[in-house]
Amino acid sequence: xxxxxxxxxxxxxxxxxxxxxxxxxxxxxxxxxxxxxxxxxxxxxxxxxxxxxxxxxxxxxxxxxxxxxxxxxxxxxxxxxxxxxxxxxxxxxxxxxxxxxxxxxxxxxxxxxxxxxxxxxxxxxxxxxxxxxxxxxxxxxxxxxxxxxxxxxxxxxxxx
Numbered sequence: 485x486x487x488x489x490x491x492x493x494x495x496x497x498x499x500x501x502x503x504x505x506x507x508x509x510x511x512x513x514x515x516x517x518x519x520x521x522x523x524x525x526x527x528x529x530x531x532x533x534x535x536x537x538x539x540x541x542x543x544x545x546x547x548x549x550x551x552x553x554x555x556x557x558x559x560x561x562x563x564x565x566x567x568x569x570x571x572x573x574x575x576x577x578x579x580x581x582x583x584x585x586x587x588x589x590x591x592x593x594x595x596x597x598x599x600x601x602x603x604x605x606x607x608x609x610x611x612x613x614x615x616x617x618x619x620x621x622x623x624x625x626x627x628x629x630x631x632x633x634x635x636x637x638x639x640x641x642x643x644x
Contacts, residue, residue, distance in 0.1 A: 514596075522592065523591075523631050526635060532547075542643075548588070548636050551588055551632070555625055556625070558577055558580060558581050558584075559581070571605075574600065578598075578601035579597075581593075581594075585628070588628075592624050600617045
């Protein structure tokens with residue numbers, strides 16, 4: 485399997501209780517995403533490049549740059565909204581991150597954000613579940629960044 489399409493694997497989280505850690509892998513919604521969706525579908529970004537030639541390469545590099553810079557802030561905003569009990573803000577930020585992730589082809593991250601968005605929409609916040617979702621989103625983001633870095637280097641090499 486190519487690293488660009490490697491599946492998301494959830495590590496153990498030191499910040500969650502041992503009981504929550506044991507339940508992470510048992511959650512069917514997370515297991516389904518983890519086993520069926522790639523970290524990054526490079527075809528999504530490649531389509532932009534193909535359709536717009538060199539301008540597409542430059543645009544993709546900008547999109548990657550903004551994604552890398554902006555997403556940690558959105559995740560932090562989600563965490564603050566959770567701590568403040570603002571389910572509407574959690575839903576809005578999760579929705580934003582879901583769309584941003586989909587635009588670049590980060591399918592697993594987008595799907596994890598959908599789970600959080602749905603939980604916030606139903607106002608069915610369970611502390612352990614929400615903590616797992618947010619940790620999963622953070623981990624998936626880090627995995628996307630690693631794969632995007634490889635993709636970015638490849639695009640930059642093509643420009644030179």
